[in-house]
Amino acid sequence: xxxxxxxxxxxxxxxxxxxxxxxxxxxxxxxxxxxxxxxxxxxxxxxxxxxxxxxxxxxxxxxxxxxxxxxxxxxxxxxxxxxxxxxxxxxxxxxxxxxxxxxxxxxxxxxxxxxxxxxxxxxxxxxxxxxxxxxxxxxxxxxxxxxxxxxxxxxxxxxxxxxxxxxxxxxxxxxxxxxxxxxxxxxxxxxxxxxxxxxxxxxxxxxxxxxxxxxxxxxxxxxxxxxxxxxxxxxxxxxxxxxxxxxxxxxxxxxxxxxxxxxx
Ligand code: 2AM
Ligand code: CA
Numbered sequence: 590x591x592x593x594x595x596x597x598x599x600x601x602x603x604x605x606x607x608x609x610x611x612x613x614x615x616x617x618x619x620x621x622x623x624x625x626x627x628x629x630x631x632x633x634x635x636x637x638x639x640x641x642x643x644x645x646x647x648x649x650x651x652x653x654x655x656x657x658x659x660x661x662x663x664x665x666x667x668x669x670x671x672x673x674x675x676x677x678x679x680x681x682x683x684x685x686x687x688x689x690x691x692x693x694x695x696x697x698x699x700x701x702x703x704x705x706x707x708x709x710x711x712x713x714x715x716x717x718x719x720x721x722x723x724x725x726x727x728x729x730x731x732x733x734x735x736x737x738x739x740x741x742x743x744x745x746x747x748x749x750x751x752x753x754x755x756x757x758x759x760x761x762x763x764x765x766x767x768x769x770x771x772x773x774x775x776x777x778x779x780x781x782x783x784x785x786x787x788x789x790x791x792x793x794x795x796x797x798x799x800x801x802x803x804x805x806x807x808x809x810x811x812x813x814x815x816x817x818x819x820x821x822x823x824x825x826x827x828x829x830x831x832x833x834x835x836x837x838x839x840x841x842x843x844x845x846x847x848x849x850x851x852x853x
Contacts, residue, residue, distance in 0.1 A: 591671065596650070596697065597705050597720055603645045604693050607638050607677070608711040611693075621685055630681045635659055638677035638693065646673055658802045668701040668828060674805035679708075680778025687777075688712070694780035696805025698828065706809025708784040717784040717810055725813035727788050735815045737840045738792045745770040746782040746794035757797040757833070758821075766795075766849050779834075783807025786837045787814050793837030793845065795821070801828050807836065817842045821850050 611634055620633040639659045646655055650671070655662030657675040665672065673695060678684050680691035689712040697705040706725075708717040719725035725732045745766065751757070752764045767773055774791060776782050779799050785791040787810040805828055808818050818826060818836035823846050826832050835842060835850070 591699070593704060593720070596671075599645070599649060600695060600697065600705060600707055601716070601718065603642055604695060604707050604709045604716070607641055607693055608709050608714075610641060611638060611678070611711050615688065619685070628682070630685055631659065632678070632681065632685065634684070635678045635681055636661070639675060642673075642675055642677060642693075642695070656801060658800065665829065668698055670700065672698045674698070674802045674828070676780060676800075676802035679780040679803060680776070683777045690776055690778055690781060692778050692780045692784070694802060694806045696802075696807075696809050696828075698805070701828065703805070703809035703812060706806035708780045708806050708810065710781060710784070715784075717787065719787075719810040719813045721809070721812070723813070725787055725810045727784075732788050732810075732814050735789070735838050738838050740766075740769050740793075740841055740844050741771065743770045743792035743838070743841050744790075745773045746775065746785065746791040747773050748775045748777075748796065751795065751797055755797070762849060763795065766845060779803040780807055783836060784810060787811050787816060791837070793835070793841040795833075795835050795845070797821070797833045798831065799834050800831050804832075804834055804836075811836060815839065819846075823850070 614634045622631050624631050636659050639657045639661050643655055653671045655673045656665045676694040678691050679694045684691040693709045695707045704721045706719040717727050752760045782794045786794050811818055817839045821833040821835050
């Protein structure tokens with residue numbers, strides 16, 4: 590029998606330790622490289638943090654699988670067994686330029702079912718965590734179930750990229766939505782934005798391009814507070830694929846799908 594409480598306890602311990610290491614490493618010089626394009630950043634600390642987490646997981650749970658953004662984990666083709674999805678630093682651009690608003694994001698699945706979600710906002714020392722069936726928390730504070738919010742009173746998380754010329758969506762699709770909502774915010778870490786949706790700081794979040802390690806933990810949090818997440822076509826997300834994501838309050842989600850995205 591899998592001892593999920595042990596996994597939960599260890600995962601929380603490791604994520605806090607990793608956060609502490611990141612804070613210490615920030616005082617030294619950080620090596621910055623680019624990946625797929627000049628704005629796609631990775632640092633030595635992203636890689637070291639991923640390795641730290643993988644070493645810990647493998648030492649206690651050698652049969653678990655690990656999908657990590659920096660590629661030091663396994664190459665996964667299925668969600669069979671126990672799978673950890675890890676982003677050691679989500680929001681690397683924030684980490685490099687702003688020294689805040691980056692997170693460690695860990696989603697743990699059993700045969701494709703989300704069991705544990707952890708999103709740690711290192712600088713603010715805010716750990717968003719959820720255990721399947723037992724609710725979601727920010728540190729020791731239990732997060733309430735989502736209340737209905739009309740779009741006119743909603744705060745929308747969106748990056749300006751998606752309402753200007755870009756390769757993934759016609760800017761005219763989402764710009765009327767930006768006019769309709771009460772306000773928009775962009776935090777630059779998808780995991781943080783999903784944690785903010787789960788905790789009511791945002792009501793809805795839309796993005797065109799996420800990888801599984803960006804959204805896995807956030808979706809597990811959302812499950813516990815009655816949040817909804819799909820692709821922008823209204824389909825279920827596949828936790829092994831890159832995807833667009835529309836996540837949040839069920840009534841905002843439904844209205845956006847029907848009023849803005851039904852033609853997509
Ligand atoms: P990252 O910092 O871990 O790369 C804002 O840019 C958000 O989108 C961040 O969470 C960032 O994660 C993620 N992101 C940036 N470029 C991406 C890409 N090409 N594919 C998937 N996610 C990406
Ligand atoms: Ca990352």
